[in-house]
Amino acid sequence: MSRQLPPGTIIFGPDATCTLDTCPVDWSIYSYRPSLAGNATLLALFGVVGIIHTYLGIRWKSWGFMVGMQLGCISEIIGYIGRIMLYNNPWSFVGFMIQIVCLTIAPVFFTASIYVTLSKTIIHLAPELSRFKPQLFYWIFIPADVVCLALQAAGGAMSTNSDGGDNTGVNISMAGLALQVVVLVLFIAAFSDYMIRYWRSGRMSGFPWRLKAFFAGLTVSILLILARCCYRVAELREGYSGDIIKHEIPFIVLEGAFIVVASFALCWGHPGLALRDSHRDSGKASDSEQGTIEK
Template identity: 35%
Template sequence: MSTKTPPAGFRPSYETCTEPGPFCPIQATTLGYYPNQGVNIFLAIGYGLAALITIVTGVWKRTWGFSIAVAAGCALECVGYVGRCLLADNPWNGDAFKIQIVAIVLGPTLVCIGLYLTLKHAVTALNRSLSRVAPRLYPLFFVPADVSCLVIQAIGGGIAASAGPGKLDLLQHGNRTIMAGIVLQVVVLLCFGTLSGDYLFRAGRYFRSGNVAPEYQAGAALFVDKKFRTFIWAMGVAYAALLIRCIYRIAEMQGGWGSAIMQHESSFIVLESFMVLIACVLLAAFAPGIFFPQMSHSFAAQEEDKRPQTESDSAGTEMERV
């Protein structure tokens, strides 16, 4: 191949380029830059440690649903940033590009499931009568809704990945599908935040009223417990970080692949990478099994051992666990 002029009809793409060169400049890649390898190594290690800590704590404290969802999300993020480390060596590595796109887009969706599972257990432990919705309905709505966001984004990613050279329309369809999934995720997150904020406001007003019914004294004690309040604050900050990340993703995808926002690494690192890492670290460090033990299966088993139950009562209690 001549070093002066490219072959007739040549267009740089992940199918025609394997490494940077005269006809395959870095600027022609979707990202348009060499990812910062040091930052991405740090992020990959951070997500890997968060996944490991979440799994260990989950097995120890038996918070199965929460731990599996959050650890899977952290693991996906870790894989995604390993992909970006490979892109730091060669931005034309098509496989690494696809890996980081899919993993980093889908990872936070799984992490959100961990948040959704906490609301049901918080309502059950504090005072379920204050909730506008039956506690068991929270995961029945939010988890499938979140999975729907994941599926839509995965479909969009598959469409975009299948768009070869000259298939700009197919690429744009994939882009719009991904963005639809992210917009839906923002809507789901906003609904979750509204319901959570409403319940915590009602619970705070009730427990501070000085007129707490005897059956809710345990909830009143939990509401002022320092560990539980720390857990709620950690979940709140994690929620805010994930919401910021999703809003950023909408702005990024709005301009399409290779947009000015997508090619601005600093905004990606701050508003995507570190927002999700903050959420993952908080969920791992302030694990519910330690700071909110009422969410664990171990706590449920201990409570059941303290009092006799009829067979139907036991079945009902088990149905309340996730």
């Protein structure tokens, strides 16, 4: 802060008294006024990608994947509404809570869709090459995702009782993000191991273009989400008073743009692009086992 606080001035929390008329913006928790153009653009892009995934989900009847993507996009949209509220009033505690919770948890829904999709993909390609049952990809990783979601949401919610100096909520959110990084790394290692075994089996020759696009989209999305989580861990490690959190450009790029690109990449990594039967969620376990690769 560049000046001494006047008596009775509250700069953080539900009882904050600052406004743009009464306090300099560097007294706000982010020390900047969020970009209206940047955050509105991200909001619009998530709206577009949400519509695309709704169309693809209905077209290919991939209800589970569609719901995960919709929840992620809706969370992103709500989060950027919170950022726009902070543009109007950088001390808006409601806006702060909306964006800190929704933007933190949104990618968890995207990764959940990825875990289920790749489990079904292994069943279609060659389940016998997997070191463990393909279903373990979602029996293990989905519950881990739920734990990540719970920690991140709880950490954000605990900030409602903070005056900005108590980092308990921040630490809990950071634990959830760090766990998400670990889960993503383990998932990447497990699936990479499977793909190496598949490649060595000689079955990768003549891969149809749709399957190549499918894996390219999934790979891009996973790596971008991983990079974003690493950034958020570094950001929260310093708490709300740290230096990283005070700069918007890294946030716009590493949180906003990375997740936008990841969500668009999942249009290419959509199960309907490569799998003919498993995306039709008929509710029968045999459906995912009897499908064939779309040529």
